Amino acid sequence: MTYTIEAHGLVKRYGARAALDGFDLTVPHGTVHGLLGPNGAGKTTAVRVLTTLLRPDEGTASVAGFDVARDGAEVRRHIGLVGQHAALDEVLSGRANLEMFGRLSHLRPKAAARRAGELLDRFGLADTGRKPVKAYSGGMRRRLDLAAGLILSPPVLFLDEPTTGLDPRGRAEVWAAVRALVADGTTVLLTTQYLEEADQLAHRISVVDRGRQVAEGTPEELKKTVGGDRVEIVVHDPADLPAAAALLGPDAETDPDTRRVSAPAPDRMATLTAVVHDLRAHGIAADDVAIRRPTLDEVFLHLTRSAA
The missing domain is CATH 3.30.70 (Alpha-Beta Plaits)
Known part of the structure; x- marks a missing residue:
């Protein structure tokens, strides 16, 4: 099996506290893998290490075939990251936001405009692309944030609690967008505290506690660990x-x-x-x-x- 994301024995310490304490992870290509865990379990720290925002103190990890410590620039070329809070300019329109992200990603103006139009269509935002982001609903903002993370069509997407604070309709909109991405071959690592979300989206789930994986499997396999029907x-x-x-x-x-x-x-x-x-x-x-x-x-x- 081909693994797009791999981590073995990751350790990340903050003083005497280990946010990651021997963290292991394998994510097959073209799947959604969920990370579940209580607050402070190490989910966000794991994402930051895998996206090269933090260097691990021990262990190894690779994303899209590139080592996160040695090949950070290549890792960043192959990933998209959507954090817990939308990184959008409220005054600019949805289209202008995407064009800005395209230019920051070194696309030429025409290429950035073309990519913005493609993403607005893909995420059902074409009719609202000229509106300022401050007029968007929560679900629309989150979909636009997802679109911004895909400016360069990365094969790997990291979603760190993407539906926090959204109502059921907004969550459903984001879920539909994630499913469409995976259908096109994108590999997604999803951290969430909504267990229904992991059940709906994830092909496999890792339960994380105190900086390490304590269980891993499909949703059905994990459910069987606490008894059958x-x-x-x-x-x-x-x-x-x-x-x-x-x-x-x-x-x-x-x-x-x-x-x-x-x-x-x-x-x-x-x-x-x-x-x-x-x-x-x-x-x-x-x-x-x-x-x-x-x-x-x-x-x-x-x-x-x-x-x-």
Whole structure:
């Protein structure tokens, strides 16, 4: 497998504190890789090292085949970086911002104007390209920020919490833009605190805590680390909780506050069908019966709590 981003044993210290403490990462070409972790886990420090903004104290890393310590200029030619806060001029129009970034990237005026037009079309901003950025919505600003990071068509894009502060519509707009980039072959490293975002976008996820990777896998693989599917029943009458728990067997767990009882469901559909039949047969009224998979929130809490 071809890895576009690799890191092995990265260490970055600030005084006595290690922001990265043996950090490892491999990201295959043309995928979205998510970095999840609590505040201070080292996600942003890892991005800064991989984008040559910081030098590691120990370890090695490469991006697009270039060593981040020895070949910093080449790394920067092959990457785009979108930070946590939009780096846009509020007074200039969207088009003028992109042309400015193009000129700063050493494009000639005509080439910068042509590239600005291409990116405005690509991100659905062509109709608003003449408006000042201060008139843009949050989602539009973030899409324009993404466009600015792609002025030179980099094969690798780093997104550091790209949807922080956006409403659901704005987040959906950014997600659509990221999916389109990956469909065209861009490799994306995404740091986020929104677990739904990682679940929606990432092909694989690394959970980071205290400067090192504590788990890695697809969203589904990580969910399996905290258990498989479970069947859940919400009984109408709290008095029926013991009877409902008896139907689910010795592994059933009850929560009187929510009138909920749950148990492992190794065979999703067979278990659900049997539970509905048994509830009717025993005259137990239920407000809800469902098969539930673990969420990334549960994975996140389980893994970071274990690491701590």
